[in-house]
Amino acid sequence: MSLKRASVIIAVVLLIDQISKIYIKTHFQLGEDVTVFSWFKIAFIENDGMAWGTKLSDFTSLISDHTAKLILTLFRIVAVIGIGFWLVDVIKKKKSATLIFAIAIIFAGALGNILDSVFYGLLFNDSVMQVASFLPEEGGYADIFHGNVVDMLHFPIWSGVMPENLPLIGGKYFSFFDPVFNVADMAISTGIGILIVFNKKAFKESSKTHTPDQELHSNPI
Template structure:
């Protein structure tokens, strides 16, 4: 895969991700959901932290939520620069197509979520009890303080767990509980490619 094809795939993933987020942000109130199937819903939530809603301030209590948010966003920016450099270098060296494809998905997904974190605070107003407007006079927050828009919810199974399961037996359980977005799917696809096709991504005859 050359740089042109890789760039085109990144743009396609970004467009699908951002169009879906902008549509949900400008058509749904925060917490609103629409059931497409019994096992698949569009459920609008916003994530200001890391995976599963975890915040950096939860891990390091000494820093405030806003400082933690800026640190996390800046870290993500440096991380995406590193992934981008790795991707370009891999393409130039004509290394494994499997590795290139995985990095394309990871880069596109990471960039999609970074756009939310960096710009959505100024591009939209609040979604609490109202449908947000695009490019308002006053956004809901400043640059670097945007929240990531999540909307894909797959409650494939809900019910009470058997009593014999240690610790959680008898409790009500939903699979799959997390709400995610297209960017998250892209990142997951990229990591799955690296895990399940590791031999093709990193052939033994290639230099490290």
């Protein structure tokens, strides 16, 4: 796969991700949800931390939430730069299309969430008890690097009380699937899933790669 095709994939994922986030941010109040199907809802939440809403400050009292948010955003930027270099490297080495596709959508997803963290605090006002405005006159809800990631996809596939005869969880209320996520998260998860499930196909050597012996026989003196 060429760099041009990988760039198109990245652009498409980013476009879908950002359009969906901007629409939700400018049409929903924080906490508002709409039931599409019994197993699928559009539910607007904002995530100012890591996965599952975790914060760096949850692990130490030595740093404030504001500083922890900055550290997390900067870490994400460094990680995306690293993924970008990896993507360019595998394309130059003509690795498998499966590997390039997986890295490309991981890169797009990570970049999509970084855009939220870096710029959304400046571009939008608060969504609490109101629908946010784009480029409000009074300014945004946070400084640069301190924006929240917009999540909206919720799949409450099943919920209920577990059978009494089940060990540990018997008789307890259980809900699957609780996390709310976005298109960028889906891209990252899909890319990682491809690398795990199709590991051999993704990391196989290119058929165009020649060993020294093959080169000697194909180019006799």
